[in-house]
Amino acid sequence: MSAKMNSKRRSAVQSVLLPVAFGGVLITAWQTGLLHKLLNTDEYVLPYPTRILTIISENTDKIMENVWASLEVALLGLLFGSVIGYLIAVFAASFRKLGSGGLTIVSSFNAIPIVALAPVIINWTKDVSPQADVRSMVAKIVIVTIVCMASMSVNAYRGLTELPAFSQDLMKTYGAGKLTEFRKLRLPNSIPYIFTALRVSVPVSIISALVSEYFAEYVIGVGRQIRENILIAQYSTAWAYILVACVIGIAMYAILIAAEAIVLKKRR
Amino acid sequence: MKLVRKITNSKLFFTFIWIAALIIVWEIFAYQVEQTKRTPENVLPHLSGVVDSITSDKKINGSQTAFQMVMENAGATLSRAAIGYVIGIALGFILALIMSLSGIVEKVVFPYLMLIQIIPILGMAPIINAITKDIAVSRIVIAAILTFYPVAANTLAGFKAVRRESHELMYSYSASKFQLYTKMMIPSCIPYFFTGLKISAPMAITASILVDTLQGGLGLGCLLSQSLKGAMTRYVFWDIVFFSAIIGILSFYFIGIIEKLLCPYKKLEQKGR
Secondary structure: OHHHHHHHHHHHHHHHHHHHHHHHHHHHHHHOOHHHHHHOOOOOOOOOHHHHHHHHHHOHHHHHHHHHHHHHHHHHHHHHHHHHHHHHHHHHHHOHHHHHHHHHHHHHHOOOOHHHHHHHHHHHOOOOOOOHHHHHHHHHHHHHHHHHHHHHHHHHHHHHHOOOOOHHHHHHHOOOOHHHHHHHHHHHHHHHHHHHHHHHHHHHHHHHHHHHHHHOOOOOOHHHHHHHHHHOOOHHHHHHHHHHHHHHHHHHHHHHHHHHHHHHHHHO | OHHHHHHHHOHHHHHHHHHHHHHHHHHHHHHHHHHHOOOHHHHOOOHHHHHHHHHOOOEOOOOOEHHHHHHHHHHHHHHHHHHHHHHHHHHHHHHHHHHHHOHHHHHHHHHHHHHHHHOOHHHHHHHHHHHHOOHHHHHHHHHHHHHHHHHHHHHHHHHHOOOHHHHHHHHHOOOOHHHHHHHHHHHHHHHHHHHHHHHHHHHHHHHHHHHHOOOOOOOHHHHHHHHHOOOOOHHHHHHHHHHHHHHHHHHHHHHHHHHHHHOHHHHHHHHHO
């Protein structure tokens, strides 16, 4: 028994230590210039980690301003997209035949490249506001909303329709109406599926926020800064923003996982 | 009568209803825009105008029609996307195989696979372009990176989904590791493998077009930004938007068709129904 416990513990320690060690090796290779030789590049295009960190610490205010701009777009788009996506799923689950056809259309929106979508939406939202910063913001949020809608509607639809065996019959024997059935059975059943959808759409919301910034009129946001700094050959600053973008991505995903653990644990 | 009912009951029929509804809404807005804007084709052109621009034989840059131009640029972009896609698939599959064979490699690599999934790779496109110094190469690299992780993660999930009983059966046959993989593990992970392919096909195309916009030269994305800046008729922009949307959607279904052709289990499933 204790031998088994030991091996289990050793395995758990391994699964933390090994990746960390690998990361350590990678960063060392980067800092010592080995990585530059491998990628056949110089420390100008690929600056040392210490240099990137220095730049972040020197420009914290400006970087944070861009981080908030990108986060606002990603989070609001994620929120609107998820809510609309869920409503579409509810509609599709209530009118099965008409709805599932509509769902096919919505999910095919997902395959439209953001690069094609972004300029179109920016065109359409030109009249929203006379201020460039406001209308760029609206355009970016709409883009993220559309991109996030699909995964939520498809997954929520599954959650609303793939019910445990006999649960619908049980509801019928209770004499529950449509609304009660929705509230007591379908809605709770769809919650794990909502998290499945969010696991896809949280990273996607950030990526589409960054890419939509490329096309926006008003120059702000982490994605736009990466591009602008490369255009003026400020590679170290661009790397600082890349690092920040990665941190945003990881942090948002970690928050999601934590929220999922809390919510789903309560249900059990 | 029976046929009519069969048609109106099918899912495809309702999809067509939705497409028709979308087209009607588009046209209504296009009409509205036509009344109020000085250059309606910049905001929302009639669909007939877009079709016209594709079929017309008017040369727009002296030597090519709009259609030829879009096709030539699409060839440059999509061929790179395809190369990157194939490289990404190969690497993803091999990595999944190695991870399945060696627990240590899985432990080292898998967290990083998750990490690639949640960091915005597309945001790194400009820097990859700067490192590779060649736009064609960077298209391939980014398409490969984006293809790589869905394929690797899904294939690994496929290896893990093999039932314990199957393993025990192979053990009782005293199958070698090679036989275990060629006879059981690889065939049973194929559906998962194709899920990975379906997810990543539109991503590879998006990435490739995005990289185009970073630099001049031949490519859909480059043509897109040129026509947005007004270097040529705005209809080229709409042609590209529709073309890339259709290609993105078709790529998803195309992989599904390949899966159906290659995999007997799909036919079996359908017969079973």
